[in-house]
Structures are given as structure tokens and as C-alpha cells.
Amino acid sequence: xxxxxxxxxxxxxxxxxxxxxxxxxxxxxxxxxxxxxxxxxxxxxxxxxxxxxxxxxxxxxxxxxxxxxxxxxxxxxxxxxxxxxxx
Numbered sequence: 001x002x003x004x005x006x007x008x009x010x011x012x013x014x015x016x017x018x019x020x021x022x023x024x025x026x027x028x029x030x031x032x033x034x035x036x037x038x039x040x041x042x043x044x045x046x047x048x049x050x051x052x053x054x055x056x057x058x059x060x061x062x063x064x065x066x067x068x069x070x071x072x073x074x075x076x077x078x079x080x081x082x083x084x085x086x087x
Contacts, residue, residue, distance in 0.1 A: 015022060029035060038046065052059075
């Protein structure tokens, strides 16, 4: 906990010294119609449409590497849980 406070303290002090501008901004945006309000499932589907296309070379390459990597030690992860965990 002490390490967390040590790492976060410069940001917290800056926020406090400047009147918490991030909180004020987020509170202002939350009460406006600037953002589209979506249910959680719809939000996740929209995120997948955007992110899966743009990052597909990265995750396809990672899955290919994982599937073709050298033999693993007993108990090590294999690609099958990753590939078959999405329903």
C-alpha cells in the first residue's frame, strides 16, 4: 500500500493543487450528451469490431507463434484454452 501511495502521490498532489481538473472534466462530460450511452454487451461488441480488426496482425501472429512454439514443459499453457475459451 505504501508503494502505491508513493507512486500515485505526485499525480494526486498535482490534481489537488489544480482543483481536480480531471474529475471536473469527467463530471461535465457525464452530464452532457457528448458520449453515446450503450448497454455493456453492445459496448463490448462495438469495441471488438474496432479493436479486433486493427490489432488482428498482432493477436493472429501471437496465436500462430504460440501454436508453433517449441515443446512446452509439462503443465505449461497451450493455445487451446485461448482458442476455445471464447463462446
